[in-house]
Amino acid sequence: MNFIKRGFLGITRKKGKSLILLAVIFILGSLISGAISIQQATSNVEKSVKERLGAAATLELDWEEYDKLSEEEMMNVELENIGLDLIKQVGELSYVKYYDYSVSTWLGSESIEAYRGDMEEDFVHHGPSMDFMIKGINYAPVLDFEEQKGKLVDGRVFTQEEVDSGTSVAIISKKLAEKNNLQVGDTFTLANAVYTYDEETGEEEIATSRDLVLEVIGLFESQTIKEDVGADSDSGMIDWMDMDYQNTVYVPNEIVISENKFQYEEYLKTDEEYAEAMEGEEEASFEYYTPMFVLNSPEDSEAFEEEVLPLLPEFYKVVSATDQYDSIAGPMESMSKLSKYVLIAAVIATVLITGLVVLLFLRDRKRELGIYLSLGESRGRVVGQILIEVMVVALIGITLSLFSGNFIASQVSDTLMKADNNNSNEDVIYYSELQIDLTTEDVMDTYEVSLNSNYILVFYGIGLLTILISTVIPLVYIVRLNPKKILM
Amino acid sequence: MILEAKDLNYYYQDGEQRRYILKDTSVSFEKGKFYTILGQSGSGKTTLLSLLSALDSPHSGEVLFNDEDIKKIGYEKYRRNNIGIIFQNYNLIPTFTAVENVLIPMSITENEIPEDTKSVAYNLLDYIGIVKSKADRPVNKLSGGEQQRVAIARALATNVELILADEPTGNLDEEMEQEIIDIFKKLAHEHGKCVIVVTHSNEIALQSDQAFLLKKGVLASYE
Numbered sequence A: 001m002n003f004i005k006r007g008f009l010g011i012t013r014k015k016g017k018s019l020i021l022l023a024v025i026f027i028l029g030s031l032i033s034g035a036i037s038i039q040q041a042t043s044n045v046e047k048s049v050k051e052r053l054g055a056a057a058t059l060e061l062d063w064e065e066y067d068k069l070s071e072e073e074m075m076n077v078e079l080e081n082i083g084l085d086l087i088k089q090v091g092e093l094s095y096v097k098y099y100d101y102s103v104s105t106w107l108g109s110e111s112i113e114a115y116r117g118d119m120e121e122d123f124v125h126h127g128p129s130m131d132f133m134i135k136g137i138n139y140a141p142v143l144d145f146e147e148q149k150g151k152l153v154d155g156r157v158f159t160q161e162e163v164d165s166g167t168s169v170a171i172i173s174k175k176l177a178e179k180n181n182l183q184v185g186d187t188f189t190l191a192n193a194v195y196t197y198d199e200e201t202g203e204e205e206i207a208t209s210r211d212l213v214l215e216v217i218g219l220f221e222s223q224t225i226k227e228d229v230g231a232d233s234d235s236g237m238i239d240w241m242d243m244d245y246q247n248t249v250y251v252p253n254e255i256v257i258s259e260n261k262f263q264y265e266e267y268l269k270t271d272e273e274y275a276e277a278m279e280g281e282e283e284a285s286f287e288y289y290t291p292m293f294v295l296n297s298p299e300d301s302e303a304f305e306e307e308v309l310p311l312l313p314e315f316y317k318v319v320s321a322t323d324q325y326d327s328i329a330g331p332m333e334s335m336s337k338l339s340k341y342v343l344i345a346a347v348i349a350t351v352l353i354t355g356l357v358v359l360l361f362l363r364d365r366k367r368e369l370g371i372y373l374s375l376g377e378s379r380g381r382v383v384g385q386i387l388i389e390v391m392v393v394a395l396i397g398i399t400l401s402l403f404s405g406n407f408i409a410s411q412v413s414d415t416l417m418k419a420d421n422n423n424s425n426e427d428v429i430y431y432s433e434l435q436i437d438l439t440t441e442d443v444m445d446t447y448e449v450s451l452n453s454n455y456i457l458v459f460y461g462i463g464l465l466t467i468l469i470s471t472v473i474p475l476v477y478i479v480r481l482n483p484k485k486i487l488m
Numbered sequence B: 001m002i003l004e005a006k007d008l009n010y011y012y013q014d015g016e017q018r019r020y021i022l023k024d025t026s027v028s029f030e031k032g033k034f035y036t037i038l039g040q041s042g043s044g045k046t047t048l049l050s051l052l053s054a055l056d057s058p059h060s061g062e063v064l065f066n067d068e069d070i071k072k073i074g075y076e077k078y079r080r081n082n083i084g085i086i087f088q089n090y091n092l093i094p095t096f097t098a099v100e101n102v103l104i105p106m107s108i109t110e111n112e113i114p115e116d117t118k119s120v121a122y123n124l125l126d127y128i129g130i131v132k133s134k135a136d137r138p139v140n141k142l143s144g145g146e147q148q149r150v151a152i153a154r155a156l157a158t159n160v161e162l163i164l165a166d167e168p169t170g171n172l173d174e175e176m177e178q179e180i181i182d183i184f185k186k187l188a189h190e191h192g193k194c195v196i197v198v199t200h201s202n203e204i205a206l207q208s209d210q211a212f213l214l215k216k217g218v219l220a221s222y223e
């Protein structure tokens, strides 16, 4: 009958009291554990979704702002371009890891065929085709590869010299290469055709065309296809996006500029009215660059935006990949707030209530403690015995509430998110260079109420400490009394 | 001399004044004898016993156990190894059975006790008059007399030579009282223990080997 055994016997012999204590700890523990679960889950979502969105940012015309103008105002507003100097200035900011700027165009070809995936039969050719997205780059290692949109699987990336001089070299997708039997070192030909519209027949005709011969220096594979996309309705959309990427041809910016210039000049020749209208205007610029900045971390987005905004011409805005998070994460925010309040309330209630319950629990044990002391038991062991009783019950209660709290958390989150999601589903998402196929659904999917070991440790720590303190303080007060005061 | 009190002083502070319960009280006890301490209610009998059993400490004076100051032995250690205490209201642990109550001090003491504690406890209870079927019952389901017997068995469980009891028969009828007193006599005379019983019953005092009377803080022999 040593103090350890007495402690355990105390639990089983006084089932009623042990159950009350267990119930109190369990209920309050569930609240705390539920609130902590939700907190952890929401902060994990923010982190992992932002990570998935990446740290890219670009500068775009803010169409929403522009659309607000009256027609008259629109006439008077002259939209400026984002110049190369500005892009370079922004690119030098400390938040930027690396950056690129790009011009692109679409070209067709007579000699190679575009990659169509499984949908070969669906394509019936009507008129001219412009199947290939020619994407100019300035950053020689190719930003898309660094950012894991694509991956170089054969050959090499550009050299800075090739980029600067506009050498006729290209990186194409492996699928496109396979379809057309191209290898690294081979050349292929694209056609830059200028069309005229015959008003009588209603048909487009090629006015003039020139060939663009490019040497394949590297092959890439797409990295963004979701593996779990099955037969559901969205997959068509994703296939289309992927197909565009498979038919992308990376070349130095200079190549695209030169092709655009050709097209413009030839077009002027075919359309006299337009040519007259343009007469006297400054020489047209072909450098409509789309910049792309990759920041050191998604967390830098806000600071980056703040610093860049004043540098931009009117009607331009900074678009960060993480902006998307804010537009779809509404439900998450409200949940995080709610759980914070519940947590604070639950912790206070727990400390007070367990303190009181333990105190009552001990009060009618006072005589018993005196008896042990009168039999010569040391104070430490008397305290130890009661601690065993309380702590074993607490441990069970906390362990149970760990799971129940988690369960409650996932139930509550489910309901809350569903309710919230219904209200905020009509977001209009403007097309953006950075658009990633990420929806509120995806955010919800990332949301996962789970038991991580850190959380478990913290929860046990807080729980046991609370109960330890509320037990030891009154206990020490009792055993310091001399036994006569308690017993006689 | 197994137990000796020397010049014990014990008082309560009553405003500015000290109200002495024990004033320079000295007394000594031998092994193999059954002692009683008489006195009116409020005379300080319980106070004296609590000092002799180290449940409280005197303001001055000392208690010697086998010529050693119990303060030096250590109060806890003294209670654990050298004495058995019996209270008027039994003070058993209500959630435990009779035999479990007897086992408790056996797990606390440092004295040599037989290995098979459980059968020792049953035998002890049987000797005091608690049969096995009652020994396995929670103590709050025993009668007062039975509970006091369990308390006596508990006091004897650690094999001590000194038994101190504060009005052990105060809650019992006369018949039960006599049975308990007979046990005390047996413990003193057959087992050589020193038994000190506080009581206000003359009957009991007459049966003891020596009786003391506590009056106005002073202890005197009672004839």
Ligand SMILES: Nc1ncnc2c1ncn2[C@@H]1O[C@H](COP(=O)(O)OP(=O)(O)OP(=O)(O)O)[C@@H](O)[C@H]1O
Residues within 6 Å of the ligand: B012, B021, B039, B040, B041, B042, B043, B044, B045, B046, B047, B048, B200
């Ligand atoms: N906490 C206290 N404060 C002041 N006086 C006290 C306190 N506790 C006890 N006393 C007084 O001490 C005196 C001795 O008390 P004690 O319990 O030793 O008497 P007793 O002889 O055992 O009486 P009884 O026969 O009724 O048990 C009493 O007069 C009592 O009123």
Ligand SMILES: [Mg+2]
Residues within 6 Å of the ligand: B045, B046, B047, B166
């Ligand atoms: Mg008394």
